[in-house]
Amino acid sequence: MTGPTDPALDPLKARIAEAQLGAEAEERGKVIAIADGLATVDGLPGAELNEIVTFSTGGRGFVLTLEENHINVACLDPADDVSAGTRVVRTGQLASVPIGEGVLGRVLDPLGRPLDKGPVPDSTERLPVERPAPSIIDRDFVSEPVETGLLVVDALFAIGRGQRELIVGERQTGKTSIAVDTIINQANSDIISIYVAIGQRTSAVRHVIDAVREHGRMERTIFIVAEASAEPGLQWLAPFSATSIAEWFRDRGQHVLIVYDDLTKHAATHRELALLSRQPPGREAYPGDIFYLHARLLERASKLSKARGGGSLTALPIAEIEAGNLSAYIPTNLISISDGQIVTSQSLFAANQRPAIDIGLSVSRVGGKAQWGTMKSVSGRLRLDYAQYLEMKLFSRFGGFGDDAMTARMKRGERIAALLAQPRLSPLDLLTQIALLSALNEGLLDDVDVEEIARLKTALPSIFAADSAFSELDLTTAKLDEDTQSAILEAVQTALKHA
Ligand SMILES: Nc1ncnc2c1ncn2[C@@H]1O[C@H](COP(=O)(O)OP(=O)(O)O)[C@@H](O)[C@H]1O
Ligand SMILES: [Mg+2]
The missing domain is CATH 2.40.30.20 (Elongation Factor Tu (Ef-tu); domain 3)
Structure with a gap:
């Protein structure tokens, strides 16, 4: 017989004592x-x-x-x-994305599911899609440029690493093209690019991916895609999850460029979800938190301090406006959150100006601080000279100028316009940009036919590439020495002779 005090029961008693009684709580x-x-x-x-x-x-x-x-x-x-x-x-x-080197070169949805027929990214690590922005003490000043390869941007509205520069304009004015050209220009830089498609047509997204495949470095680019037909929840997540992917690289001291194409569509998705969930609509029927939504997204763009590895995350959000109305709700919000805006215009596009950037309305609030001294020294007068030319051009319709000084300025202005014109997928490297602007400033282009200038732009890079003295040149300095300066101008002369 075994009694309640039988030592053989002790292990059983112990287990009973440890057992947790009560209903297993599972929320249903x-x-x-x-x-x-x-x-x-x-x-x-x-x-x-x-x-x-x-x-x-x-x-x-x-x-x-x-x-x-x-x-x-x-x-x-x-x-x-x-x-x-x-x-x-x-x-x-929590909603999360796979991160790490494994996502480079991939086309993924905002949860990291492959859209490119490739395997699931072999990343064991994931990050939540929403993460806090770096604090002030972890940040550094924006002081180095992201070269876009577009002369008009690099010379007049330089974008710094860690900056947020909005690209805003009407539909079909070249907004996406500016961003894609910038991604393609990173083929020769240490910057990783992420293109986020939000609510775009499938064909437009494919167009961008093909352009990067053909002209850029796919293995240094990531595509996060939630196209127009994707669930609203995916479109809503896309910019946030792409930013977490970017932050993983940034936090390892690397440099990342992220394009959000576009946040107007993102805002519309947010509005749609808010209305469906019966949140009270505010201005233009957007819920009250729409500003906070994009502010907390764009706050995550940053240049980290040396102590935090010195990495950077540069953001190029895109916004679409109607009938040139920059003061609509979402564009004004985004303009106030960004460090500047590149404004594209329907009328300039119609007048065949490419890129169709409105010089008067565009600004980079970091600008000169993010330019190398070498670039700054040759681009200083450009904006004023060009603005004066545009104004004179307007008035010259009412009659010619007799004044020689005026004629000279018109001539200079026409050459500036020709320099700033750039077809898609034809980025100019920094040395070529500096050479063109030096030549302009020295008056070397004043008597060159405007049509010759396009040819000069294609001829110059190969002349520079053929001479190792040029390819080894350090352009990240404050100023070019005189010998270099004259060698560069000589190269321009050579190119002009062959053009
Ligand atoms: N610099 C350029 N040179 C020539 N064509 C351009 C240039 N930029 C854009 N385009 C053309 O203009 C059209 C609209 O450009 P896109 O970038 O898609 O505009 P958005 O994104 O503003 O709607 C496209 O067909 C594109 O090929
Ligand atoms: Mg577009």
Whole structure:
């Protein structure tokens, strides 16, 4: 017989003492309503913002907003099979993306799922899509340029590493082209590029990918794509998850350029999801947090201090406006969040100016601080000379100028216009840019036919490439010495003779 004091029972007693009694708590949610990719879910009181949940039908979503008695879930998979009553469970995981070298050269959706028929990125590490921006003490001043290869931008509106420069203009005015040209120009730099497509047409996205494949360095570029047909939840996540991917490189001392094409579409998606989840609409029917949404995204662009590795994340958000209305709600928000804007214009585009950048409305608030001294010294007068020319051109319609000085200025201005014109996919390297501007300043181009200037631009780089003295030149200095300066001008003369 064994009694209650039998020592043989001790192990059993111990286990009973350790056992946790009570009901196993598992939250079980249920869809109350679903429309256009947004589900209202009841019964998940512990759910966190941005947490991934799964529907019993297999699809996933993330927690977009928390309300008092329910949560709003944005779907991340087609949700045709989800309906009122569908079960929902929490995963305890926040929306995240795979990060690391493995995502380079890939075309992925905002959750890191391949869109390029390649394998799932073999990255074990993931980062949440929303992360805090670096604090002030972890940042450094923006002082080095991101070269776009577009003379008009690099000379007049230099973009610094860590800066946020908005590209804004009407549709079909070359906004995407400016950003893509900038990505392609990084083929010879240490900058990794990320192109984020939000709400774009499939054909337009393919066009961009093909351009980079053909003219850029695909293995140093990443595409995060949520096209127009993608779930609104994916479009909403895209810029945030792409930024987390960028931050992984930045935090390792690398330099990243990120293009958000475009944030007007992102704002529209945010508005759509907010209206579906019955948030009170504000100005232009956008919810009240739309400013904060883009501010917290663009705050993540940064130049890190030396102590934090000195990496940088430069952001080129794109915004589309209608009828030149820069003072619409979203563009004004974005302009106030950015460190400057490049404004493209329908009328300039129609007048065949390429790139169709409005010099008067564009600005880079970092600008000169991000230019090498060598570039700054040759581009100083350019903006004023060009602006005066544009003004004179306007007035000269009412009659010619007799004045010689005026004629000379017109002549100079026409040559500036020819220098700043650039077809797509024809980036100019820094040395060529400096050479062209030096030649302009020295008056070497004044008697050159305007048509010759385009040829000069294509001839110069090969002359420089053929001479190792040029390819070894350090242009990141304050000023060029006189010998170099005259060698450069001589090269221009040679190019002109052969042009
Ligand atoms: N610098 C340029 N030279 C020649 N064509 C250009 C240039 N920039 C843009 N384009 C053309 O203009 C059209 C619109 O350009 P895109 O960049 O798609 O405009 P957006 O993004 O503003 O809608 C495209 O067909 C593009 O090829
Ligand atoms: Mg575009």
